Amino acid sequence: MGFQSKASLAAMDAAAAVSQSRTVPQPLLPSGHAAGPSPAPGSGQRLWTPRSLVGGTRRGTLVGLGAATIYLSLIVLIPLAAVVWRSTEQGPAYFWQAVRTPDAWAALQLTVTASIIVASINLVMGTVVAWVLVRDDFYGKRLVNALIDLPFALPTIVAGLVLLALYGPESPIGIDLAYTRAGVVAALLFVTLPFVVRTVQPVLLELDKEMEEAAASLGAGPGLTFRRIILPNLFPAMISGTALAFTRSMAEFGSTVLISGNLPFKTQVASVQIFGQIESDNTAGAAAVSTVLLLVALGTLLILDVVQRWGTRHG
Amino acid sequence: MAKYGLRTVALVYLFFLLVLPVALIVWRTFEDGLAPFIEALTSPSALHAFKVTLIVAACAVVANTIFGVGVAVLLVRHEFPGKRLLNALIDLSLAVSPVVIGLALILVYGRFAPIGGWLESLGIQIIFSIPGMVLATIFVSLPLVVRAVAPVLEELGDEQEQASLTLGANRWVTFRRITLPGIRAALTYGVILCLARALGEYGAVAVVSGRLVDETQTITLFVEERFQNFDQQAAFAAATALAIIAVVTLLLTRLITPKDTS
Amino acid sequence: MKRRGRFAAALTAVVLSAALSACGSGLGAGSDKVKLSLVAYSTPQAAYEQIIAAYQDTPDGKNVEFSKSFGGSGDQSRAVESGLKADVVAFSLEPDMTRLVKAGLVGGDWNAGPTKGMITDSVVVIGTRKGNPKNLKDWQDLIQPGVQVITPNPFTSGGARWNVLAGYGAESNQNKDGAAGVDYLKRLFENVPVQDDSARKSLQTFTSGKGDAILAYENEAIFAQQNKQPVDYTVPDSTILIENPVAVTKNSEHPAEAAAFLKFLHSPEAQKIFVENGYRPVEKGVPGGDQFPSPAKVFTISDLGGWTAVNKEFFDPTGSIMAEIERANGVSVQS
Numbered sequence: 001m002g003f004q005s006k007a008s009l010a011a012m013d014a015a016a017a018v019s020q021s022r023t024v025p026q027p028l029l030p031s032g033h034a035a036g037p038s039p040a041p042g043s044g045q046r047l048w049t050p051r052s053l054v055g056g057t058r059r060g061t062l063v064g065l066g067a068a069t070i071y072l073s074l075i076v077l078i079p080l081a082a083v084v085w086r087s088t089e090q091g092p093a094y095f096w097q098a099v100r101t102p103d104a105w106a107a108l109q110l111t112v113t114a115s116i117i118v119a120s121i122n123l124v125m126g127t128v129v130a131w132v133l134v135r136d137d138f139y140g141k142r143l144v145n146a147l148i149d150l151p152f153a154l155p156t157i158v159a160g161l162v163l164l165a166l167y168g169p170e171s172p173i174g175i176d177l178a179y180t181r182a183g184v185v186a187a188l189l190f191v192t193l194p195f196v197v198r199t200v201q202p203v204l205l206e207l208d209k210e211m212e213e214a215a216a217s218l219g220a221g222p223g224l225t226f227r228r229i230i231l232p233n234l235f236p237a238m239i240s241g242t243a244l245a246f247t248r249s250m251a252e253f254g255s256t257v258l259i260s261g262n263l264p265f266k267t268q269v270a271s272v273q274i275f276g277q278i279e280s281d282n283t284a285g286a287a288a289v290s291t292v293l294l295l296v297a298l299g300t301l302l303i304l305d306v307v308q309r310w311g312t313r314h315g
Numbered sequence: 316m317a318k319y320g321l322r323t324v325a326l327v328y329l330f331f332l333l334v335l336p337v338a339l340i341v342w343r344t345f346e347d348g349l350a351p352f353i354e355a356l357t358s359p360s361a362l363h364a365f366k367v368t369l370i371v372a373a374c375a376v377v378a379n380t381i382f383g384v385g386v387a388v389l390l391v392r393h394e395f396p397g398k399r400l401l402n403a404l405i406d407l408s409l410a411v412s413p414v415v416i417g418l419a420l421i422l423v424y425g426r427f428a429p430i431g432g433w434l435e436s437l438g439i440q441i442i443f444s445i446p447g448m449v450l451a452t453i454f455v456s457l458p459l460v461v462r463a464v465a466p467v468l469e470e471l472g473d474e475q476e477q478a479s480l481t482l483g484a485n486r487w488v489t490f491r492r493i494t495l496p497g498i499r500a501a502l503t504y505g506v507i508l509c510l511a512r513a514l515g516e517y518g519a520v521a522v523v524s525g526r527l528v529d530e531t532q533t534i535t536l537f538v539e540e541r542f543q544n545f546d547q548q549a550a551f552a553a554a555t556a557l558a559i560i561a562v563v564t565l566l567l568t569r570l571i572t573p574k575d576t577s
Numbered sequence: 578m579k580r581r582g583r584f585a586a587a588l589t590a591v592v593l594s595a596a597l598s599a600c601g602s603g604l605g606a607g608s609d610k611v612k613l614s615l616v617a618y619s620t621p622q623a624a625y626e627q628i629i630a631a632y633q634d635t636p637d638g639k640n641v642e643f644s645k646s647f648g649g650s651g652d653q654s655r656a657v658e659s660g661l662k663a664d665v666v667a668f669s670l671e672p673d674m675t676r677l678v679k680a681g682l683v684g685g686d687w688n689a690g691p692t693k694g695m696i697t698d699s700v701v702v703i704g705t706r707k708g709n710p711k712n713l714k715d716w717q718d719l720i721q722p723g724v725q726v727i728t729p730n731p732f733t734s735g736g737a738r739w740n741v742l743a744g745y746g747a748e749s750n751q752n753k754d755g756a757a758g759v760d761y762l763k764r765l766f767e768n769v770p771v772q773d774d775s776a777r778k779s780l781q782t783f784t785s786g787k788g789d790a791i792l793a794y795e796n797e798a799i800f801a802q803q804n805k806q807p808v809d810y811t812v813p814d815s816t817i818l819i820e821n822p823v824a825v826t827k828n829s830e831h832p833a834e835a836a837a838f839l840k841f842l843h844s845p846e847a848q849k850i851f852v853e854n855g856y857r858p859v860e861k862g863v864p865g866g867d868q869f870p871s872p873a874k875v876f877t878i879s880d881l882g883g884w885t886a887v888n889k890e891f892f893d894p895t896g897s898i899m900a901e902i903e904r905a906n907g908v909s910v911q912s
Contacts, residue, residue, distance in 0.1 A: 060486065061393040068386050068401070075454055076408060078430075079419030086422055103908060125328050132325040136318060144326070146565065147333055153561035155515030156413075157535045158554040161542065162336040165343055165551075169786045172339065179787055190332055222317070251412035253518035254535075258542070266771075271414045271518070276774055278418055278522055279652045280733050281659070287422070290415040297410035301403070426660030435660065443661045525661045527614065530644030543781055544622060545804040 080294065087287035098288035107273035108292060114181065114269065115249035118188040122245045126196025127238055133197070134204040151193045156254025163187050164259045178259055184267050187255040192248050196241030203237040236307055243304045247297055337558065343547075344555040355552035363529050364537040364553075371445060371520070371533060372513035375452035379509050383460025384502065388494070390461075391468040392476075408457045416454050417522025420447060443525035448533070451519035456512040463505030464498050471497045504571050511564035515557060611834050612642045616657055617667040618650035618735055618821075619777035620797050621697070624854035625667070628847045637837045649775030650735030657682060657826075664829040665838060667696065667821065669735025669776070672884050674822045687824035696823040696842050697796075698857035700872060701743035701816045704783065704791040704798045707807035713790045714811045716747050720764040727788035729772055729779040730908065731892055731899050736776030738892060739819050740792035741899060742881060745891075747815035751876045759898055766902050784808065794819060795869070799855030815874035817881075820859075 088095050099105065133145050151159065167177040167186055177183035207230065215225045253271040270289055277286035344352055355361065386405065390398065408416070424431040424441035431441055441447045475497075479489040495502075517535040524531040528540065534553055542550035617625060625645060632638035646653065646661065654673035657663045658680045666683065668674055674694070677683040688694030705713050713719060719726050731737035744765055749758025771787065773779040776797060783791040784806045791798075798810035823842060825835040841847055848858040852865040860866075881887055891898045 061389070061395055064385055064389045064393065065395055068382065068389055071382050072401075072404060075450055076404065076457065079416070079423045079454075080407075080411070082422035082428070083415060083419045125325075128321055129325045129329065132322050136322050138322060144329060146569070147329070149565050150333065150337065150561065153511055153515070153564050155517055155535050155538075155557050155561070157517040157538050158340075158515075158557045158561075161538060161550060161554045162340045162558075166336045166339045173335075176786070178785055186332075190336070193332060247410045251410065251415075253412060253414050257539070271412045274412070274414045274418065275518075275522065276733075278414070278421070279649070279774055281652075281655045283418065283422065286418050290412070290418055293412055293415060297407075297412075301406070301410055305403075440660065440662070442659075443656070525646055525656060526648055527644045527646045527661075529642075530614070530646075543777060545784075545801075545806070 083287045083290050083294070086284055087291040090284065094284070095288050095291075098285045099292055101285065103268070104270075104273055104277075104285065104289050107268050107270045108289065110181070110184070110268065111250055111270040111293075112296075114184050114188055115246050117185055118192055118249045119242045119246040121189060122192055122196045123238060123242045126193075126241055126245075127200055127234065130197045130200035130204055134201055148194050148197050151191050156191065156252065157257070159190055160187060160255040160258040163190055163255065168259060179267060181267055183259040184256055184269060187259050188249040188252055191252055191255050192245035195245040195248065196238060199237045199241035199244070200234055203234055207233060236310070239307050240304055243300050243307070247300045250293060250296055250300075340551060340555060340558065344551045351548055352552045352555070355549040356556055358549070360529055360532070361534075361537060361549065361553065364532050364534045367445070367448075367531065368514055368533040368535075371448045371452050372510060374449045375456055375513045376506060376509050378449075378453050379456055380460050380502070380506055382457070383505060383509075384464055384498075386461050387464040387468050387498075388490075391465055392473060405458045405461055408454050413451075413455060413516070413518025414522055416451055416519040420450055420454070420519075420523055424450070442523050443527070444531060447523040448520045448531060451523050452513045452516050455516050455519055456509045459509040459512060460502070460505035463501045463508065467498050467501040468494070500571055504568060507564060507567050507571075511561065514560060610640050610642050611831050612644060613664040613829075613831060613835055613838060614662050615643055615645045615665045615667070616653050616661060616663040617645065617647050618653060618669040618673075619647050619775040620669075620736065620794055620800070621667065621821075621851075621854070621856070622647045622777070623800065624851050624856065627850050627854070628842065631846055631850060632838060632841050635841070637834075637841065641834055641838070647777070649729070649733045649778075651733045652774065663826050664831060664835040665823065665825055667823040669819075669821055670738055670884070671820070671822050671878075672888055673735055674824060675884070677824075677826070682826050682828060683824050684827050688822070692843070692859045693820075694822045694824060695820040695859050697821045697851050698859055699794045699796050699819040699821070699855075700812060700857075700875065701739050701792060701819065702795045702798050702810045702812050704793050704801070704808050704810040705789065707809055709809050709811070711789050715813050716744055716761070716815070719744075719790060719792075720761065720768060724768050724790065725770050725788040726765065726768045727771065727773075727779050727783045727791040728769055729776055730774055730903075732894060732903070733774040734776055734779075736779075736794055736797075737772070739794070739817060741891065742878065742887065743792070743813075743817040746817055746876050746881055747813060747874070751815075751874075752881050762898065763902055763905075766906060769906075772908055795857075796855030803855070812870050812872050814872055815876070816872050818875050818877045820877070821856075 087098070099108070129148070133141065133148075154162075163183075163186060164178065165171075166173070167175050167183065169176055169178055177186055211229050212225050215229055220228070251271060252269070253275070256267075256269050257272060270293055274286045274289050274293075277283070277289070356365075386401070390402065421442050422428055424434070424447060426432060426435050426440075426442065434441060439446070441450065471494075475493050476489050479493050480486070484492070515535060516533075517539075520533055521536060521539070524533070524536060526532070526536070526540070532540065534557060538550050538553045538557070541547075541553065615625060615629075622645070629638075629643050629645075633641065646656075646663075648656070650669035650673050653661075654666075654668055654676050657666060657677060666674070666677065671688075671694075674683060674687065678685055678687065703713060703715075703719065705711070711718075711724065713724065718724070728740045729737035731741050741762060745758040745762055746752065748761035749755055752758070771779075771782060773782055776794060779791065780793060780797050780801060782788070783793075784801060793810075795810070795812065798808060801808040802810075823839065825832065825839055829835045843860060845860065845863055848860045848863040849865065852858055852863055852868075857869050858866040878884055878887065882890075889897065892900075894900055
């Protein structure tokens with residue numbers, strides 16, 4: 001996966017600070033709604049609309065909706081449904097057996113573990129990087145800020161090649177992570193780098209300094225201020241970014257293909273295992289593991305949605 | 316003190332994870348000069364790969380732009396049941412693994428699948444051919460234009476559109492003269508993101524392409540294939556070309572937005 | 578929109594229109610050019626690319642363009658069966674061709690010619706690091722504790738089947754002592770840490786630093802050396818003769834051109850290119866063809882009972898010698 005639109009659009013907000021022109025895209029939270037209170041579409045300042053226009057609106061809605069549904073169905077819905085169907089068409093026992101074959105199970109375990117590790121590292125380091133980019137100032141900060149988006153834009157196979165060149169057998173600095181789990185984690189860290197940074201940055205930018213100043217004037221040290229005032233405000237953004245990073249690492253394929261060497265039971269992630277099964281024409285086995293990945297992705301998106309709504313209620 | 320500590324930690328992390336790998340690839344590509352780089356990229360296979368990539372990306376971008384603008388208008392200006400479901404479905408493609416996307420398309424459009432088999436009898440081959448790769452690329456870049464345009468559409472409000480309608484203009488003219496100019500910047504931004512994503516796709520097209528060198532090989536597939544054949548020079552050259560495209564994309568998106576004022 | 582924004586929009590429009598005009602100029606062959614699709618196993622990629630270039634210099638090949646696909650022999654064969662368009666197919670071993678004959682994609686007479694449909698030969702060799710530090714020269718050396726052997730997965734890669742049968746044939750005294758052979762395979766695969774899906778990929782794995790020895794085609798070891806990889810190889814005394822089949826497909830859109838290309842593959846010119854890439858020629862009198870060492874106890878697949886029997890006994894995913902061994906090691910077997 002190359003571009004993560006939500007967070008990259010949040011990147012724009014980080015770059016644009018507070019003032020916006022009306023024609024510039026607004027910051028997005030992962031749910032896709034503009035930050036802050038948004039008017040219900042089309043409500044409010046509607047002028048008197050003659051009946052003919054209202055009827056036209058409904059017809060237009062149906063046509064548009066129909067077209068969108070057909071497009072989505074042909075390209076997204078039916079194919080994904082086919083995956084789930086293929087994995088269960090021979091019954092739940094077969095599904096479970098396909099998921100539990102030693103190499104599939106090992107691949108799933110590795111993928112989940114690595115993704116959790118990567119998400120945790122990102123939670124901490126992403127916040128640190130965001131903090132440094134917002135609150136600190138140093139020579140070359142603009143360049144560093146711009147570079148953060150690079151893993152979004154870089155094709156995954158290029159990321160893999162790049163990391164292999166640096167941390168593989170021909171590494172100029174002598175670190176060889178090829179065929180190791182550390183290599184897999186390194187690849188995943190690279191591609192998920194921007195997620196937490198770009199979700200936390202806009203929140204940090206918009207944070208009202210007054211509360212911190214008030215706390216300071218009341219005698220609170222920087223640690224206490226951070227824990228009690230800043231962190232709770234950052235928390236929803238940190239969680240969103242981490243969940244996005246987790247989802248991305250679970251699904252990642254291109255960057256791990258080269259450096260991990262795909263040793264089954266050692267460094268083979270789920271997506272690579274699925275690829276192998278497809279090549280061997282074992283589509284049922286591939287579909288089973290894919291369904292597991294889909295369920296995990298769905299679960300994460302749901303959690304994200306819940307966190308989102310909790311965040312806007314308490315924020 | 317804490318400030319310097321944090322700064323060091325962040326910069327060291329970024330250095331080893333981000334700066335050093337990219338610098339190395341550029342170094343390895345150009346260490347023998349510009350000529351080998353150009354030569355590797357102008358070989359017939361490389362040129363063909365560029366062509367395939369551009370065609371697939373262009374088709375995907377055009378399709379997703381039309382869909383994107385349409386769905387953005389639908390989501391923002393219209394009311395209907397299931398709106399939240401549509402919203403969620405559009406975001407789905409970003410969470411799915413590219414390999415799963417490829418598998419999904421094979422299961423529906425492959426030769427032994429219902430739709431695919433019917434199309435094959437009409438002489439249209441989807442999987443192992445360009446159309447399949449276009450579908451895969453559309454899937455992965457689906458939400459980008461929608462998500463860029465929708466918020467702006469919402470912010471713009473529909474007063475002007477309403478005014479135009481009451482003054483007698485039909486919906487198409489209103490769209491062309493009022494809506495479109497308003498979302499121009501956002502649309503460009505979305506199209507750039509979509510194009511960059513489409514150019515860089517690897518996993519999903521790897522599954523559906525059949526690895527036909529000089530036929531269905533995109534630049535990303537070319538990178539992997541050359542690397543597997545011990546042709547590091549060509550692989551690195553193509554990888555750097557893609558990295559340059561990525562950087563250009565980032566620069567273009569920055570051009571459209573106000574500069575960092577923090 | 579600001580000026581910079583307009584510039585960005587213009588640039589995007591330019592790129593898109595360039596791409597769409599590329600559509601117009603067309604991807605495929607021009608009106609008088611014929612495009613043939615070659616689907617082959619992974620290792621002869623370099624050889625075929627050179628042969629295609631040589632063919633296009635001949636009057637027959639002047640107006641012929643090629644698209645090529647290379648991958649694990651089994652995977653490629655299944656892909657063609659699933660719809661991958663092919664005019665000429667080249668596999669590592671006969672059963673991958675037989676699959677297409679059964680599917681009606683290749684004519685039953687593909688092996689009627691003098692070379693029985695084969696285009697190149699090779700042998701299974703033991704590849705090692707440069708200088709062979711662990712002194713691995715023979716089959717018994719490979720089952721010593723602590724030795725890691727790289728070989729692909731026999732259920733996806735043709736090369737892997739040759740490897741398995743070479744080891745089996747050597748240690749079972751050419752099928753005279755089956756139990757000893759099977760026992761050898763069990764112990765060998767305990768020393769295999771990873772099974773890639775194609776011969777080329779397993780070579781990649783080996784040259785990237787994994788393993789002490791690799792079982793490979795002789796031509797793969799030669800290819801590695803030609804590409805300056807630090808690899809040595811030994812031809813064991815007892816090993817199997819690898820024979821690689823090639824054929825034209827029945828549903829080819831250009832059968833005449835495909836057949837002409839096939840004929841060219843048998844020509845001295847093409848066979849010489851195969852030799853330069855490390856393959857043993859099937860035609861007599863090819864320059865350089867006699868440089869290859871002849872192992873004392875070389876045997877063929879017919880000495881082991883022929884592919885049909887061997888496949889059933891060794892490589893049947895539902896139950897066979899290799900299926901058992903792989904399951905014991907937890908490696909997935911095609912279902």
